[in-house]
Amino acid sequence: MRTRWRSVLALGLAGVVAAAGFAAFSVARGIERVRADETAAVDAAWATVARAVGALPATRRTPDRIREIVRLFDGDDFVTVTLVTPAGALRDRSSPPRRTAPAPAWFARLIVPSDAGRRFDLPGIGALRIDADPARPVDRLYADTLAGAAALLALAGLCALLADRTFRRLTGPLDRLRLRLEQAGGGDFSVRAGIAAPDDVAVVGAAFDRMVGRLAEVRARDARIAAQMAEAEDEERRALARDLHDEIGPLLLAIDVDAAAIRDLAAGPPDPGRDAAILERARTAGAAVAAVKRQVRALLGQLRPGSTQTIGLAQTIHDQVAFFALHHPRVDFAVAVPEEGFGESVDVALAAIVREAVANALKHGHPTRIEIEVALRDERIRLKVADDGGGLKRPAGEGWGIVGMGERAAALGGRLSVDNRFDVPGVVVSAVIPPPGRTGAAVDGEEAR
Template identity: 35%
Template sequence: MSLKSTLVATIVAVALITLLFGAAISYWRALSKVEAEMQAAIAVGARVAANAVDDAEESADPSRRLHLLVGDFNGDRHVRALWQDSGGRTIAESVPAQPHRDIPDWFYDIFDQPERTVQVELPPVFDGLGKFMLQTDSRNEIGEVWDDIWNTLTILGLLCSLVLGCVYWLLNRALGPLDSLATALDAIYKSSDVPRMPEIGPAEFVQVYRGFNAMSERLQETEAKNRRLTEQLAAVQEEERADLARDLHDEIGPFLFSVDVDAASIAHSFDNGKTAEIPARVATIRESVGHMQRHVKELLGRLRSQALVDVGLLDAVDNLIEFWEARYPAVAFKVDAPDYSLGAAIDQAVFRIVQESLSNAMRHGRPTRVEIEIEDSDEGVLVEVRDDGHGFEGASAGVGSGFGIAGMRERVEALAGEFEVGPRTGAPGVVVRAWLPLRRTAGDEPRKRKQSVKRTTLNAQA
């Protein structure tokens, strides 16, 4: 049931209840009125008849006088006159006035009053002529009540119809904007095109329109952001696949070729009886297989960063450094990080920032020194990764660009943090800085704070 129908039905129900209550009051008032009119009418009629027969004492014809007295009550609206003999038979009876409008029998039955009969005392001159009586007749008075109620109901009916018409028109005008809003919401559900509601009309609806438009704008921004994230995710996945393919080709491929050559040499030496050369070839194969195992382990570590974080943030960062040291032995690394967990979400975010910063520095900056600093405080965690490489090419190339930097920024913003990347002040290279506020929830235990661990890895050339 619509809101409009509910409001109209409620108003109609209230109007009907009011009419019923008014009808009950009108009924009791009309009933009292009919009873009072009958009492007054028969009292007045009795006095009139008594005065008339008193004057008749001088009449020479009492019978004719009684006939005339009965005729005097013809057309009376409330009283009927009866002349009966001593045996109770009616000699003469007046004819009451008839209502000018037919009254329904059911209505007459509701207001009908028991007949009141009064016998008028006759003077001695009327002895032997019977008795004279007056009876009430409420039909005309009930007819007046019928007319009053009919007119009242007609006026109330017209008034209620006018009020309901005005209310319906006002509801259509007031609730019309809701239909437009419902249409707009349905359009959002069915299409990606978000409509904009005009901010006009009643003040209450203007506020609703503003909220709807703000929601629409935020929805559009969210959809655009999701599309960008999807594109970035696809690009990052493609970049990771390319890195894996390059690592496999550059690291695993040559050793597989070496194993194949050494295996063929073993077979050739065995066929030619040069068995003394076989142990050396076997040792070479084992060395190649060992190198491939270590490299595969490193690749798995890169793919399963969560497992590294599970062993501790500092150890996970050390594993990253070991990975890059194996490829760039001329680079010195310095780490200043807490030797305890900062929380699962913070650990994961810090690790990802360090991982991506190292990857960007080593692949694009060609540094000789990289410093990693993770500072924990009661307010939050500050992460800085500094290198002394070539930095950004040009004035601002690379600042805020690239899917890796965008991914770090979005990861930090998801935790209500702050992120920035740019050239170092007063020194060559790039600095990546992230601030992550701590979010404590009910049930979290305070972290056991320890001293930060400082580690410096220096190579022979550093």
């Protein structure tokens, strides 16, 4: 808004300066022209008077005849001829021209000096005084100067109006865009600029629309991920509660029973078989403790935060498999993962995809074998999780887990597919991800397999 008013004011001031400059230039040129014309007119009038007086015989040079000479200059644009007595009293004066729009006296004084004129003496009669009086030329100069200055001011005003309209046309969409930016900054990504013209501003508006559209997509994706994380956390809590209750709880109860039995045996009367009974109870308690350790180790491997950063991709996946194998002892797991990972971000995504794919296979199918493979081939990181659990029960992509796996792969510039196997009834989850430092273009046009 301030830029608009500054520009309009600058144009207005430029118009005023131009009008003032034109007026000054016009007056300066007018002074030169009028003064040159009045000097020539005074000289010409003096010559006319001299000829007219010289044409009269001395006996006829009477005041009445001289008045006839004065009448010759009635209505003259540049001079006034005055007949005065020897004492300087006024006898007669030529009539001034008719003036429709007289210039101000200050303007006339600026143009015509007060002492401009000549005198023609007439012995015995007085004198004819010829004074410069360019009234109508001065009036015309004043009118022309005003007209030119007014025209320049009008032109400047028109330019200012056009500039104001142009700025309104430009700043109106910009103001709307500023408002939309404030709304988007407040978190409302549903707003759109809706700017059609002018073209330059429309390009910015279209870029804004694309930006908020992407931000809305990112927010929706974040919401989906948050929902998935919340669901995964709830599932992990439920699984942890089940494991503690179903697996560790009975073992702790068995340890408690064995410890109570050992205490009772130790407090009882001596018996030849007491020592053997105590040893047997201690052995079973030790076995229960070992089982608890295995359970706790499996739980820690499943729950350890950032495990790929501390123990690597291969060990993380092996710990995941150990956890699943503990709860699904009838499933055979085959794991082929390189010892060296591919970088923190890629390793975290691969481990998450493997965990989700295996969990889906166990949750939605009845597999007897699950194969996990991660390899670097043809300058691509390729992941495959295949099971023989019966195949897809619904179109791929409908579940939150599949969506989450796809988003993890896409975030790294890769692609993910979930299909039925062709060799046996089962599902294969495949992902192709470019190595770190490569862009997503590396897998453009290539189907994940």
